[in-house]
Amino acid sequence: MQEPSPVVVSMEFSEICEHFEQLEQTSSRLEKTGIVTSLLTRAHRDEIPIVVQLILGSVFPTWSTEKVGVGEKLLIKVVADVTGLTEGTILGYLKDTGDVGRAVEQAMENKKQVMFLTEDLSLSRVYDDLTKISQYEGKRSQDKKLKILAGLLTNASPLEARYLSRIVVEKMRTGVAEGTVRDGIARAFGMPSDVVEKAFMVSNDMGLVAKKACEGEEALSTLSLMLFRPIKMMAAQKVSTVEEGFEIVGTPCAVEYKYDGFRMQIHKEGSKVRIFTRRLEDVTRQFRDVVGVVRENIGGDCIIEAETIGIAEDGRWLPFQQISRRIKRKYDIDEIIDKIPVMTNVFDVLYLNGESMIDEPFKSRRQKLEKIVTSVPRKLVLSEMVITDDAEEARTFFSESLSLGNEGVMLKNLSSPYTPGLRVGHMLKLKSVLESLDCIVIGAEWGTGRRAHYLGSFHLAVLDENNMPVMIGKVATGITDEMLETLTERLRPLIEYEEGKMAHIKADLVVEVAYEEIQKSPHYESGFALRFPRLIRMREDKGPEDADTIERVYDIYESDML
Template sequence: MKYQKLVDVYEAIAATTKRLEKTAILAEFFKEVDEETLPEVVLMSLGTVFPPWSEEEQGLADKLLMKAIANVVGVSVSNVEDQVREQGDIGGAAEKLYNKKAQTTFFSKPLEIDFVFTNLRKLAKISGDRSTSRKIAIVLELLSSATGTEAKYIARTIIEELRIGVGEGIVRDAISQAFDVEKSIADRAHMLTNDLGLVARVAKEEGEEGLKKLNLSPGKPVKPMLAQLSDGIEVSIEEMGEAICETKYDGIRTQIHKKGDEINLFTRRLENISKAIPEMINYIRNAFPDEDFIAEGEIIATKDNKPISFQYMLQRVRRKYNIEKAIEDVPLKLYLFDLLYFKKPMIDEPLAMRRKALEEIVDTSSEQINLSTMLKARPENIQDAEDLFNESIAEGHEGIMIKNPKEPYIPGIRGKKMLKFKAEPETLDVVVVGGTYGVGKRANFIGSYKVALQDDNEQLKTVAHVATGLDDETLAELTELMNKYKIVSKGTKIEVEPRIILEIAYSEIVKSPEYEAGYSLRFPVVKRIREDKGLRDIDTVDRLKSMFKG
């Protein structure tokens, strides 16, 4: 199938802001696509060629992409940079330059979807000597055969920013509509496999019955079940009737997969961190039976057997060199709290049963592998839960989790089946979309950051400007990231790709027509950069509304 057909679909979707119209356009296209190409089309509809848990990335810097575009259209790299500033993104710049200087060589051979997909995947496999020139050669081959609109979307797929307003929710609904399967069945299949390409193919080939057979598979991470904010220990336990209360640790939430001899650790954003913390793999191997499993826990950094700042944990995960020294300098501990798979899927079992199974199979004789501190609470022994909260805070942890022991595990869903109660006020995870340079001593730093949340249509809606809580070191780091992801700058203002996630605290939520969310935050303060989270993990406008006290 010609790549131009997919590009026409992109253009049609980008031309409407209505979620239902986007879904219908995509559904009609999915019907036309053959079984082999469909998984590729599904991924490319999301602006990528790799599933969310893949360690592979195309690894082509914006500068190299601009160099390739300049080469094909016969202009200087500075001309391409000027167009990027003018158009607001590298894809729009490519299209404009192609249209200004159309050459017959551009259209020597019509591109096909599989050819584009396969070649973009090749970029991730190239390393070592001359890797840069080999990557550019692949991109040049694609761009030399592309039309202006095709070049626009090839460029955007390389940087994984399609800009057509389509996320997983719309793609999932389009699969359901295209192949006449219940949304709930497609949704569950997606939750259990975290692979929309697979869901689409099975829906097309086998329908609902095929989707019902899909389940968890060790080695393929799923989105974590998410917690809602508790209104208070007493009220939460009374609402549940009985609850499992456990210490809430301030580390990196980790999904542990063992398949055969291989053990992999995934963060909540499905990033594989196994190579960064190899010692933890050994601890886990010794603590579990030699069976396939999926378990969940929190890894924290410690010093003198006490938890230390989350930032140290991030340093461990980010480190690529001198890992042996890091193992010595920043010792880690794992606190396990759930078991999703052991010889077979367990997520439909109640939490109480999953926890019991976890306790039965894990050897906690080493200091590094622990079960989360837990107790069972009912309305008549609420004091025990409050004591656990106070003890957890005293030991340097965040607070407690309050979980319904009768409930199954539901990947990717935030609800009242799992609550969190922390000592500090609730924070929001937001994405940076722009900023403003400071004045005086901070004139070289971006001092104010425009941040956004997601709405129902997975569109970003601005909610605040935040300029406090940032020391010079953090400002320097953020400014470097902002320049890395810069789309366009005008005077002291800068717009960026939505890549930087911040956790922010605030004093109050207020209604505000000034921001697209319809609400704003009074006195927002940056708590930390959340490198363990991605765009899919940020908070929503709906959640903001639910927290509004007005």
């Protein structure tokens, strides 16, 4: 007679929240790693992937299209229903604390309604209910979401409510980055950190990595690239001159147009094609024209990377801002496809016919790419590239690229692998002289006079060592009325609360900002300020995690001092 399967006793959600609070109370990365390790060793192996995802502040992996889909306004409505407080009172808590988790915690401490029959929350109950919420769509879906979320909050302690709320809106504020979780997994299961890192690079799923690490190094080594599970894209470092670039990547090297377009990761299996952004968002619907041309003109099952640019009627290459309208477009897609046709410039292959290409040298990957791409003028082409060790030839190619409306050139080491998710030294970008930073908009001020209905004077932030936004300045110049209208429309749903003319905004939108100089400043949390900043454009292809870092700001400041 077969023995019955053992019953898995789920971890108490309160225990996880106690660890979250410990993480929040220390700034030491070493201590944070120890807390993550402790939590992972206490969790049942079936729940380890869930624990890891919640540590990172989300219910689902970044590549997943599933979302809880509950914003702060809906959350506050639920909290008001559960506590008997007014939404205005809870908004007041939010203004005082600047943190939705703390605001909900305070509301639960001051609730007017007392529930006599409550039950302890388990991790499995929280995860299952949040997963159910993500699956509701269509009519009455909001009511169903409210009911489930209310059930969780009714049984939550104030501390549990703090972290439950943050998980729902994906703003954990514990200062735990992926690197800390990686090291925690390595320590918990006795794995080398570089092995864990490699597994995460190819899977883009830290929860899955932890599960495999728990099973052993052999199980961990089975993780590899998978079609339709996008991975983080490799990023380039910046250089100021061709000579500097040559010194870093070595010569001869590949010098390639840096298009002013939209970077895509395209997955193809047979006739099935899906397109992902740098933020791993699925934009297949918005680029149906690209899907068609890829399906017909790229051979084999593959994962390729490309830069797609808009093409004007006269053949001119259009700036990124023109094509960026497609990324968030949900309606009238065919209209904008007809209005702004695109050309996709393919530059790398990461996976081909069942085999990962990322460990192969760039030169080999390029050769394989050339064999599977059939060029279609003004629709699908290989990226323009030369291989050279001649600085003058590279400068001429750079000038040619700029004259076509591109941003500059890329310089690539011919022997280098593809390193997912990292900003590497074997791929560099050389742009025009004007320096810029990719900053996160974390606040804005309502205008006056004829601009009273627009947000302006945007508050900018870069990422600190814990990947938290820290303010580096404000920008109010270089912004047309049309751009103000677009920015206001984009940012209005992200407003968390307002104080007079000041709107505090959820960190989501990245903008490119030019400046004359970086100065030290005691006025901003970053310790630096941008002198004469000017807004260049929105970067809808980038998420807040792609913004520039305080480390880069410091490096630029130091180099300017030399």
